[in-house]
Amino acid sequence: MMLPNDPLSQLLGLYTAQFGEPAYVVKAPGRINFLGEHTDYNLGYVMPAAIDKAIYIAIGGRADNRIELISADFTDTYSGRIDELTHSVKSWPNYLLGVIQQLQQKQLFPSGFNAVILSDLPVGAGLSSSAALECAGLLALDQLFNFQLRTLTMVTMAQAAENNFIGLQCGIMDPFASMFGKDNELIMLNCSNLDYTYLPFHFPDIEMVLLDTGVKHSLAGTEYNLRREECQAGLEKIQQKFPQIQFLSGATIEQVNLSIPADTITNRRCTYIVQENSRLLAAAENLKNQDIISFGQKMYATHIGLRDLYAVSCPEADFLVKEAQVSNQVIGARMMGGGFGGCTLNLISSAEVAPFIATITQQYQHHFNRNLVSYRVKLSAGASVIIP
Numbered sequence: 001m002m003l004p005n006d007p008l009s010q011l012l013g014l015y016t017a018q019f020g021e022p023a024y025v026v027k028a029p030g031r032i033n034f035l036g037e038h039t040d041y042n043l044g045y046v047m048p049a050a051i052d053k054a055i056y057i058a059i060g061g062r063a064d065n066r067i068e069l070i071s072a073d074f075t076d077t078y079s080g081r082i083d084e085l086t087h088s089v090k091s092w093p094n095y096l097l098g099v100i101q102q103l104q105q106k107q108l109f110p111s112g113f114n115a116v117i118l119s120d121l122p123v124g125a126g127l128s129s130s131a132a133l134e135c136a137g138l139l140a141l142d143q144l145f146n147f148q149l150r151t152l153t154m155v156t157m158a159q160a161a162e163n164n165f166i167g168l169q170c171g172i173m174d175p176f177a178s179m180f181g182k183d184n185e186l187i188m189l190n191c192s193n194l195d196y197t198y199l200p201f202h203f204p205d206i207e208m209v210l211l212d213t214g215v216k217h218s219l220a221g222t223e224y225n226l227r228r229e230e231c232q233a234g235l236e237k238i239q240q241k242f243p244q245i246q247f248l249s250g251a252t253i254e255q256v257n258l259s260i261p262a263d264t265i266t267n268r269r270c271t272y273i274v275q276e277n278s279r280l281l282a283a284a285e286n287l288k289n290q291d292i293i294s295f296g297q298k299m300y301a302t303h304i305g306l307r308d309l310y311a312v313s314c315p316e317a318d319f320l321v322k323e324a325q326v327s328n329q330v331i332g333a334r335m336m337g338g339g340f341g342g343c344t345l346n347l348i349s350s351a352e353v354a355p356f357i358a359t360i361t362q363q364y365q366h367h368f369n370r371n372l373v374s375y376r377v378k379l380s381a382g383a384s385v386i387i388p
C-alpha cells in the first residue's frame, strides 16, 4: 500500500486538486557517475548510473494554448503561452520551456497543457536534477501529444535544451543516464559514437552513499563552460602537431606534452582528461574481474585529478574524500558531477555505512559548522511512464 506522503501520492493529490485527473505521470531519475568526469564533452568514456531518486511529472491537456505549471518543491507556479515562448525569470520553468523549444524546432507543436512537478532528487547537489527535469518533461510531452520520439532523440533534445536555452555547454552523460539507466547496472558510454554497454554492479555487500557538501552549485554560473573552452584550446594545440587527433580524450599523454608547454593551465586540463579516460577503461576491467578494491582506488585517483589538475573541486568535497580515505572504511570516494560543490560518491561495505556516516557527520559539523546530509542510493531503471 502506498504511504500518503510518497512522491507519487503527493503528486496525484496536487494535480487532482488543481486540474482533475492527469492523463499521464512519468518519472525520470537523477544519476551518479562512477568514473569519467568531464570526459563526456571531450568525447571520451563515462560510467554513470541512474539512481532511485527522481523527478515526477503529472501532465494533462488543455483546450487552449496555455502552459500551467506547478512546482511542488518550490511551492511555485508558472503560467505562459506555448506559442510565445520566452525565458522565465524563475529558473525551474526554463527546463521545460527549453524542451518545448526543442520540440518546436523539430516541427512538433504541443498545444496547451497542465503539469505538476515533484521531486525526491535534491536540486543543485550534482545529481543531475536539471537533466532529470528535461527528460521527464520530454517523456511527458511525448506521451501526451503522441510524438513517438525515440529514447536517444529525447536524450539529445534534453542536452540541446540545456545547451541552448539554459546556456550550460554540458555533454550528453546526464540525460543519457536518466533515460538509459538499469537496475543494478552501470552504463559504459563512449561519447564519441554513443556506443554503450551495461556493466553489472553486483556487490550485494557494498552500498553507494552520497555525502552532500551543502555547497550549492549552479553550473551555468561556474567555470564549467570555461573548462570546455580550455579543453578546446588544448585540443587545437594538439591538432597542430597531431592532426589525426579528433577529440581530446583520444590523445595520449605524450601528445599532450609534445604540444602544450608543461606547467600551464591548458596542459593540466588536458592531462587530467587523457588520464581520466584511460583510468576509466582500466576500472571497467577491474569491475569485470570483480576487483572492487582497485576500482575504488581509481575513484580516489579521479578525485585528486579533479582537485589538482582540473580544478573543479571545493574544500568541503576535498575534506569529505580525505576523511573517507583515512577512515579505511570507504573503498572509493570522490567528488562527482560538474563540481564546485554537490555530493561526494562513496563506496562502502554495508556494515561500515552507519558508523562511517556517524563519524563523518560529526567531523563535518566540527570543521565547517555545517550539517552533513547523506543519501544511500541504489542503481535504478531509467525514465518511465508510471500512469497509465
Ligand code: GLA
Binding pocket: 036, 037, 038, 039, 040, 041, 128, 170, 171, 172, 173, 174, 337, 338, 339
Ligand atoms: C555535468 C554535465 C555533464 C558532465 C558532468 C561532468 O553534470 O551536465 O555533461 O560534463 O558535469 O562530468
